[in-house]
Amino acid sequence: MARIYSKMGFLENISLTNKLIFFNIIFYVGSLFILATYGEQFFLNNIALTPSLILEGKSLWALLTSMFSHVLFFHIFANMFSLFFIGNFLEKIIGRKRLFTVYLISGLIGGAFFVLSGLIFNNDAPGIGASGAIFGLLGVLAVLVPYSKIYLIVGPLILLLLDFAISPILPAGFIPMFSLIVNILIFIMIFAIFSFNPKIRRFAIPLELRMWLLPIIAIVPLVIIGFFVSLPIGNSAHIGGLVVGLIYGFYLRKKFPNKTRKLSRYFQ
Numbered sequence: 001m002a003r004i005y006s007k008m009g010f011l012e013n014i015s016l017t018n019k020l021i022f023f024n025i026i027f028y029v030g031s032l033f034i035l036a037t038y039g040e041q042f043f044l045n046n047i048a049l050t051p052s053l054i055l056e057g058k059s060l061w062a063l064l065t066s067m068f069s070h071v072l073f074f075h076i077f078a079n080m081f082s083l084f085f086i087g088n089f090l091e092k093i094i095g096r097k098r099l100f101t102v103y104l105i106s107g108l109i110g111g112a113f114f115v116l117s118g119l120i121f122n123n124d125a126p127g128i129g130a131s132g133a134i135f136g137l138l139g140v141l142a143v144l145v146p147y148s149k150i151y152l153i154v155g156p157l158i159l160l161l162l163d164f165a166i167s168p169i170l171p172a173g174f175i176p177m178f179s180l181i182v183n184i185l186i187f188i189m190i191f192a193i194f195s196f197n198p199k200i201r202r203f204a205i206p207l208e209l210r211m212w213l214l215p216i217i218a219i220v221p222l223v224i225i226g227f228f229v230s231l232p233i234g235n236s237a238h239i240g241g242l243v244v245g246l247i248y249g250f251y252l253r254k255k256f257p258n259k260t261r262k263l264s265r266y267f268q
Contacts, residue, residue, distance in 0.1 A: 016096040017087030020103065021080045024130055027068040028076045031128075035071060043071075048126035049111050051118025063115075067107035069128040074183060078156075079130045081190065086137050093144060093263065094252065099137070102248050106136020106241035113240025127234045132241035138215055139245020143253060144260055146212035148267035155189040155205040164231055211267075215242050 035043050044050055046059055049066035053059045070076035091099045110132020118124055141148075163182045167175050189204040209217060219242070223235050253260045 015088055015091055016099055017083060017091050020087065020100075021083055024068055024070070024076065024080060024083075027065075028070045031069045031071050044126050048128050049114060050124060050126040051115045052124045054115045055119060063108055063111040066111060066126075066128045067130055067133055070130070071128065074186070075129060079134060083130065083134050083137075086134060086141065090137050090141055094140065102136050102140055102245060103133045106139075106244040107133035109244045110135065110234075110237035110239075110241035113243075114234050114237040117236035127237060129234065129237075131234065132237035135215065135218075135238045135241035136245035136248075138218075139242045139247075140249040140252070141245075142212045142215055143246055143249025144263055145267040146210060146264065148211045150209055150211055150214055151193065151206045152209055152214060152217060153189060153193055153204045154207050155203070156186040158205070159186055159189075161225065 031043070031047060034047060045053065047062060047065045047069050049062045050059065054062065070079065087099065087103075090102075094102075107130065111127075114127050114132070159182050163179060167178065170178055192200050192204045193206055195201050207217075219235060219238050222231060222233055225231060226233070226235060
């Protein structure tokens with residue numbers, strides 16, 4: 001009994017954010033298994049969020065499964081990397097229950113925005129990923145601690161845009177090698193930001209921002225670029241999740257004006 005209790009105590013000490021990361025990773029492995037076992041079409045019809053199916057009243061559970069599903073390693077790495085810092089920071093401010101509520105509702109509403117945008121723009125491309133939920137957490141932080149400093153790693157974003165822009169005009173034989181080089185450079189840039197050497201950190205092209213500005217920088221440029229280049233990014237889901245986070249952030253500011261005022265000043 002003592003051993004069981006100690007293990008349960010260990011699990012209780014793990015932050016909810018880290019548990020969500022672990023669950024996303026487990027679901028990522030499960031998604032790969034489903035793809036390998038049942039095929040791509042089954043995955044798209046039952047796990048991914050396909051606008052036409054939702055509008056027909058089919059696969060409604062995909063609103064939930066899609067927000068935990070990833071199939072590309074870089075996709076889940078980037079999302080979990082962001083969730084680790086954003087989620088753990090916010091969890092210390094608002095607690096586990098509120099964080100879980102925001103995460104879940106932001107992901108669901110982000111999915112609803114994704115389906116609605118598919119209807120409006122006649123785009124039935126399926127979508128997966130935790131980005132909508134993560135943008136919801138970011139929205140809360142943007143309201144509660146708007147002047148806290150955060151670094152946006154610009155280098156990987158530039159490389160991804162170059163990859164999407166250049167790959168279509170490259171000879172087919174060069175595309176895999178080019179994508180591999182891009183991915184290697186992205187990982188180097190991400191880990192370079194943690195270096196104590198300022199010259200190495202500079203390689204990641206870090207951009208210091210105030211928290212309130214980060215959602216704008218993370219969404220608006222991609223929306224504009226999306227009008228000219230087809231990007232495999234669900235901007236509508238990001239916007240939907242962000243809206244939920246902003247609304248909840250303002251709700252907390254109104255309910256706890258003194259606490260949120262002190263919090264904002266502390267991180268100013």
